[in-house]
Amino acid sequence: MSVFLLPLEVTKDIERTVAKYWWGSKQNNVRGIHWMSWSRMCRHKSIGGLGFRNFRDFNLALLRKQGWRFLTNPTRLVSRLFKARYFKSGNFLSSSLGDNPSFVWRSIWESMKLVQSGARWLVGNGNSIDIMRQPWLSDEQNPYVTTESQSFVNNKVSSLMNLERSGWDIEVIKDLFNDRDQECIISLQLNDIMNEDKLYWSKEASGSYSVKSAYRLLQVQKGLWNINDNASLWKKMWRIKAPPKALNLLWRALSGCLPTYVSLQL
Template sequence: MGEADEHCKYLWLPNIIGRNKKAILGFLKEKAHTQIRSWDGKYIARSGKEILVKSVVQALPVYAMNVFLLPIKINRDIEKRLSRFWWNAKQSNGVQINWMPWERLEKHKSAGGMGFRNFKDFNLAMLGKQVWRFLTNPESLVSRLYKARYYVDGDFLNSPLGHNPTFIWRSIVEAKKILRDRVRWRIGTGQDIQITGQPWLLDK
């Protein structure tokens, strides 16, 4: 068995994440751009484009979004390329015309948009699923590993970022901030909750 170096991937994800996240995770952007380029020059109806955007390109980074909080630059680059593909309208001088900002297209159809994903929000939602697993399954192997590393004597919701955290833990902490302000305890026996220090009232 050969020794894996820093450029290898495991389960399609980078084996090692260094400081330059944009360079390491840039393969996601390149895969999206390559897929979009394969459609350039072809006549595709607007309904067909909608299916390609939602079912193909926006699905490419989903697996990575379950683990990493993608850099904003990568998200914006993919969204810009999708916008050019969607409108596909140029002036005589070759300048691209985007008739509506991508932020408008991300709105639900009932609100005048197309229902395309906001990559950053969707990324946080995917990481939020991992946060929920930490909360609801604290005896799992991954929960016990992270507890031993980052919050030995505390609880997950109030755990700090810690010293020299991994990129995965930083990503989880970003999603945890959102859930921490919205989750509430459901009172059962009351044995596991600190009634004065943890949220259990809906209006608090």
């Protein structure tokens, strides 16, 4: 799963097996009732789910680790091989699927969108960052330049700095960019312009990519996790100091997953 994107039917089979085990009856040859859909069970515990893994999303989060390595370790042999074959003139963030791609590359390339969602450039001297198609602006929702101009092609962020490299060239920025991009660029502080540009993962405090944070980002984007609501009923329930079996029974009762007379009549 760290190298290949598993077919959807395979991940569905894995999920069905886990669900059967969870809801299965202890009696032989008796099928247990599935009281809740798998998608609801994969929701975060804070919004009524059980936090089971969505195996497709988990597969993508693992694959994104390979794409992140292409970005942060470009001198590794495997990074150099893939770069020579699929993104000669850029990096992984600006790559395309290409013609006749291998199954490994097709799998890793599927992780592109989430890598773009969490990857950010910390601007130093600006020599490593392309103005276009690179996440370097100070906008959390869209860190990419939205102004369309042929003058940006193959130009680096360093070309937007003044001659002394002490700050931005305000006149150039106001002439070339729209209002939104101007505000994002000027708000960036250039403190260490003598240092090299650094790529970091914005979803971790350490700046390093983790499968856990990538999977969490996917679930938040889908609205399946709501980890910021500290006042939710579910969070209060899971904080109760009780044996796991008791909490599981309470969760089933609150979720309507108990085989009561009323539930069985529905």
